[in-house]
Amino acid sequence: MPRSRLYAGDTLRALRRAAGLNQRAMAMKLGLSVSYLSQLESGERPLTAVVSAALARHFPAALAGIEGEVPARRLSALAAALADPAVAPLDAESIARLAEERPDVADRFVALHAAKRAAEERAALAEEAMITSAGLTGTGARLPWEAVRDWFHDAGNYVDLLDRAAEELASGGALDQQLADHGVAVVLAPDDAAPLARFDGRVLTLAAATPPETRRFLVAHRLAALAFAAPIAGIVAAAPLAHDEARRLLSIGLANYAAGALVMPYAAFRAEAKAVRHDIDRLSRRFGVSFEQACHRLSTLQRPGAEGVPFYFCRVDMAGNITKRHSATRLQFARFGGACPLWHVHEAAAIPDRILVQHAETPDGVRYVSMAKGLVKPSGRFARAPRRYAVVLGCEAMHAADFVYADALGIWQGGVSHGLSGTPTPIGISCRLCPRSDCDQRAFPPTDRAIRVDPATRRVVPYSVV
Structure with a gap:
């Protein structure tokens, strides 16, 4: 069935204004020209598959309001699944057309990709043994x-x-x-x-x-x-x-x-967060909450039509276990086990009350800016050890202007963008799931790749990933 001509000028204009963006900034975010965006907002042009794909990536809730909840969720999920480095890349227009014209195939691919990730993680960390010990049965x-x-x-x-x-x-x-x-x-x-x-x-x-x-x-x-x-x-x-x-x-x-x-009521917290560029300490004082509570709340600001910056948030203990995780970004965490050893959250856990900032890139080519801080929760008595862990809050680098911690990287200062400084740290989800072949910090080979061992060549890691 051909795509119906859908005009959403008023909605796009309201969305842009709610995000505090001018037409040039909005056009850059969506990958469009300013003139084309202006024509969309004035109702001269209908939404295309490319525009829908861009909205699915940056404003999924808004797209749901325009096209309906199910199509928008399908497009967003399909785009995320096709961002997997193991899958051949597909352009945004093709992804949007697949989601629209063959929704049954799109849904099956999303489900297959979810099953693939779950199977990889189960194999990596012997999930079936954990399930059996808990008295549960069945592969699902x-x-x-x-x-x-x-x-x-x-x-x-x-x-x-x-x-x-x-x-x-x-x-x-x-x-x-x-x-x-x-x-x-x-x-x-x-x-x-x-x-x-x-x-x-x-x-x-x-x-x-x-x-x-x-x-x-x-x-x-x-x-x-x-x-x-x-x-x-x-x-x-x-x-x-x-x-x-x-x-x-x-x-x-x-x-x-x-x-x-x-x-931390939604409208008041979102407005204050925007005003202070998501400075966690200032938000904590303003609302009388802990550093961790403020970070966690920022990862939930996804009210349709009034979304905040899409953040990921997680908490990592001293052993590297992820004990709490939420993500409104494309970055997803391993369901079990530790995180990438190159992630600055591990250093932060060992240095309480010091904020570390990192510019990183995942295997799919997406760059992030994140803040990590080590925290100590006192037990109240000598005989009981305090709780030590670190929290990390991050967003895609395109939102650096709204993230005060990016100033430490020279990305945005004095209201002027200076671009990304230096080469980003190449991080992954976890060693078992990371496809990188040249990482000296690798603890285990990836579960879906073969390895090659050359006795005549000595490397930091005693094998190469094929």
């Missing part, structure tokens, strides 16, 4: 926490119903008082060994050793769990989760999400 089985992580990823790490409800509730006064209106009192536990929080239905007991911003978040979590019990239950009931533990974890995760939206 997932551990409960992985199923919940995948649910948030599929939701775009944004839950509109809860986000808007929390924003409205945030205007209702102090959190402690609103919790008291639900008949709940907040007290501090005298016992240093007490858990972070315990709720018995009438009293919320918080560990006294926790920082003020953590206690505030725990109060917000309990208030959200009570105030939004019905919508949370409805979301959980509709989620395709096979096990009770996964459903309980999702319920907790949704309450945590709502708590973040409660202490």
Whole structure:
């Protein structure tokens, strides 16, 4: 069926203005000429497959509003799958036409690519052994926490119903008082060994050793769990989760999400983030939240028509394990195991309270600017070791002007773009999934490539990747 002529001038103009871009900047982002963009906005030209592909990459939620949720999601997912270095490259127009003219083939390719990645990661880290030990069966089985992580990823790490409800509730006064209106009192536990929080239905007991911003978040979590019990239950009931533990974890995760939206209301937080160019310390002071909480919230600003900068966010422990991960960018994390050893997050974990900035490039050629900071959460007593880890927040380099940390790289200073400085660090997802053949930091060969061992030649890595 030929593509229907679709005019969306008013929507494109509103989208550009909401993003704070002039026509030249918007045209550069979409890969169009200024005159062509002007004709699109004035309604003289309809959307083409190329324009739709560009919108799917940079403004997927806006494209969903123009073409419909399902076609936009299909195009975005197909473009992401075809960005895999193992797949022969395809131009944007061909991708858009495939998604439009053969949606059945597009959906099957996306599903096949997802299955390929899952199979690679299972093989790399013996996922089947983990599943068996957990008492689950079947090749498609997932551990409960992985199923919940995948649910948030599929939701775009944004839950509109809860986000808007929390924003409205945030205007209702102090959190402690609103919790008291639900008949709940907040007290501090005298016992240093007490858990972070315990709720018995009438009293919320918080560990006294926790920082003020953590206690505030725990109060917000309990208030959200009570105030939004019905919508949370409805979301959980509709989620395709096979096990009770996964459903309980999702319920907790949704309450945590709502708590973040409660202490950092969407419109106010997005506006302040834009004003300070996403300076995490300034946002933390303004909203009374921790550094990690502010980073996490920035990765969720994907409200249709009012999107923030698409960020990826993750938390890495001292052993290199990724313990929390969200991405609104093309960068996706390995579901299991450690991250790329060239990623600056590992250095940050060993140097608390120091911010490191990195300009990096993934195997698909996409460049990113990221900020990493090592954090220490005190335990409150000598006999219990503090928690040490690092958080990283990053965006594609095209958004460097909106990311204050890019100034450390000389990318954007004084309102003037100076371009990317130096050669980007070549990073990957993980050694098991990285196709690079010349990395001296490689710990393991890739699962889908052969290796060659030459006894007569000594290299840093004792094999070459074919």
